[in-house]
Amino acid sequence: MPKLQGFEFWSRTLGGARHVVAPMVDQSELAWRLLSRRHGAQLCYTPMLHAQVFVRDANYRKENLYCEVCPEDRPLIVQFCANDPEVFVQAALLAQDYCDAIDLNLGCPQMIAKRGHYGAFLQEEWDLLQRMILLAHEKLSVPVTCKIRVFPEIDKTVKYAQMLEKAGCQLLTVHGRTKEQKGPLSGTASWEHIKAVRKAVAIPVFANGNIQCLRDVERCIQDTGVQGVMSAEGNLHNPALFEGRSPAVWELAEEYLDIVRQHPCPLSYVRAHLFKLWHHTLQVHQELREELAKVKTLEGVAAVNQELKLRCQEDISRQKEGEKPSGGLPFFHWICQPYFRPGPREGSKENGGARSKRALEEEEGSADVLSKNKQKKQLRNPHKTFDPSLKPKYAKCDQCGNPKGNRCVFNLCRGCCKKRAFREAADCPGHGLLFKTKLEKSLAWKGAQSRLQEPQPAGSGEPGGFPEVVGSALA
Ligand SMILES: Cc1cc2nc3c(=O)[nH]c(=O)nc-3n(C[C@H](O)[C@H](O)[C@H](O)COP(=O)(O)O)c2cc1C
Structure with a gap:
């Protein structure tokens, strides 16, 4: 049967999925995907896998895909990061029998992606991307899809999407943030960009960014015309987001732990999930944060969940009796709810963002x-x-703002101090830099040598020889 493409692929293979769980390293593992599917997710992505490692390491393939096969976990898209057409296709060929499509990650903005030359750092390499998508489209039995970030300019984003479509991409996820919008600078995603892409291509588009509740899903589809929406942080804080429900956190934690018993994953993933799921309630019951960090087994985690449930139930009865939470702590901290990352303070805008x-x-x-x-x-x-x-507050270097050396004579950090001490042939005992002392010793030695020998030409040991001596003192 010929490979399904574009809208046909979306409606038949993906079942017209509108509610999509994002690829998330260490977090969209099988157990979490199954939990999310039980609560309204219609399509999931694996965490990003490294194409090169996938090709060369059989254990990596087993641990990250082959051992995670489960009939309820479909439709499923496997995501890779790659920067070489051959390697990408080799990895995809090894994965295609276990999924419904292969996705290329063009959105990761992290330093690790910069160093590895993948994700959003391929955004400007259109020729390379074209070759990767073309080859995958030609060789694979399943469709190839892409997840991108936007450019600041809408028209460049549209041209980028059209280039990927033309190369053979069959479905596009558009994360409406630029590659600079990350961490505290994340801000809101631009649905304007997503809408423009949707209008300009003839393949299905998923919107990603700013999806925290079911109302956002509906609004996004209406505003942008996309086929579906993808959620990452919203899903991690409330895996029942797509059902439009906000269950008690311990209920979903219990359900997740049950699934993990059947489909084990590293305990670090479980902990990270519960920290997110319990984010609000841990602000109230802070001791449980330490408990969760300490436990070493799944049953230990389950016990902390039981304790959290008891405490929350007590809070609920107290609130029913009219007691208000003290100290500005959140009401209803025990239900799954979105978390809004605090942005940088307004002050940073006044500084032109140059912080x-x-x-x-x-x-x-x-x-x-x-x-x-x-x-x-x-x-x-x-x-x-x-x-x-x-945390101790460190005094800052007068020049660069890094912590200054406590005993630095110039009030600088080591790097700035070394440059200044060298330039001025000075000492800083605090940093163990002795340019002046070494220079004096060297001059004295040279002087002694010249007195021992025949009369020397004028100028030896005088300031004229200075750079050479400083150079040797530095070496
Ligand atoms: C824990 C975590 C892991 C992520 N890992 C990936 C990944 O493997 N591949 C990818 O394309 N994006 C990854 N992302 C980005 C998300 O898929 C998504 O694009 C981003 O979080 C914006 O969506 P949101 O506003 O719903 O959170 C990750 C995000 C989070 C929070």
């Missing part, structure tokens, strides 16, 4: 939100304090 990543991280910290890296570190070191308010 350093460090400054933004500090800002995020002050809003009591741990960055993803810090959350991971916290999981590894449950006893260490990550509370930003308890």
